[in-house]
Amino acid sequence: MTDYSNSPDLKGSVLGQSTEYIDQYTPSLLFPIARKLNRDALNIDEAALPFKGQDIWTGYELSWLNAKGKPQVAIAVFTFACQSSHLVESKSFKLYLNSFNQTRFNSRDEVKKHLVKDLTAVVNSLVQVTLYNADEYNCLPYTPLPGECIDDLDIEIDNYDIDAHSLKSQSNKTVTETLHSHLLKSNCLITSQPDWASVIIRYTGEQICRESLLRYLISFRTHNEFHEQCVERIYSDLSTQLNIKNLEVYARYTRRGGLDINPYRSTHNNDTPFAVKINRQ
The missing domain is CATH 3.30.1130.10 (GTP cyclohydrolase I, C-terminal domain/NADPH-dependent 7-cyano-7-deazaguanine reductase, N-terminal domain)
Structure with a gap:
């Protein structure tokens, strides 16, 4: 089976590397990976995908400062269309979310707008973002798997x-x-x-x-x-x-x-x- 770990498309990925954790908002931390990298090997034509669907990410460690410097926290759900040209490399996503930690925002809505804008730009497709309060314990309940x-x-x-x-x-x-x-x-x-x-x-x-x-x-x-x-x-x-x-x-x-x-x-x-x-x- 083909080994893509040394592919030029993955050059520059922060996975497996020692990295500095930046706590000031830095969108450039996001690292895109072309979905085409794997789909070619599976004979999947990106112009006529044989499937529909989504990639649903849950972020449990999202925090920022409000206008007065007080920390805010949220659980985030990110939905990426599988038709997007790129996915986000996971460690770069983690570093990007950490960069919100010591950054002041005027509102939760402002945070969401930045998340949508930055992620959409990286994957070349509109990304849906939902933010939940930490005490909304019913937002992501455990459920038995069907079937x-x-x-x-x-x-x-x-x-x-x-x-x-x-x-x-x-x-x-x-x-x-x-x-x-x-x-x-x-x-x-x-x-x-x-x-x-x-x-x-x-x-x-x-x-x-x-x-x-x-x-x-x-x-x-x-x-x-x-x-x-x-x-x-x-x-x-x-x-x-x-x-x-x-x-x-x-x-x-x-x-x-x-x-x-x-x-x-x-x-x-x-x-x-x-x-x-x-x-x-």
Whole structure:
């Protein structure tokens, strides 16, 4: 599988590097990564994407000063369209949010306007931003994942190289079902730090062999790729290897550095149709 870690497109990334934490508002800290980097390898045409969807980021460590110098805090939800030309490298996002810490703003709305403007400019697509007060504990409630969990299947696995051809149909019977697993783990493309996730797969088509699906998901365990790229790979492999008409793939990754990333890809929905938050987040 292609190694993109030394790609010129990633040159200048702050991932894996010792960095200074700047606490004065600095939009230039944001580092864009072209989505095309991974999509070419998957034969995904950016001019005619085979899916719709979003990347939903939750920021738990956002703070700034009001006009009198008093600290303010918020939980932020950022929604990026998968049609954007770029995604934001996660450590640069963290550094950017930290740069608000000692900066004075006149209002929460002013903070939001800066976030929308800066992020939109970096990814070349309008970014939605919602800010919640710290005591709005119901804004992001934990919810059970929809569908059936496949993690209790008694399988044996000794191969952790991703093989799309291992995906099999159980039968040619057409079904509509929702499956989920908490066993998805991949590694950061640059640092190789582990990324943990639960993944939801909802589809209509020939019934998927659940054992083959679980082996396939577990095979990401030693794979190095960004969150968004993993979800697009899962979506593409399921689409190309199986006779599926409608497909949704939604991964909820655990947070790192105060951010969690939750990519969603679908044949038909631009917006995530189900609100979930795993207890590991």
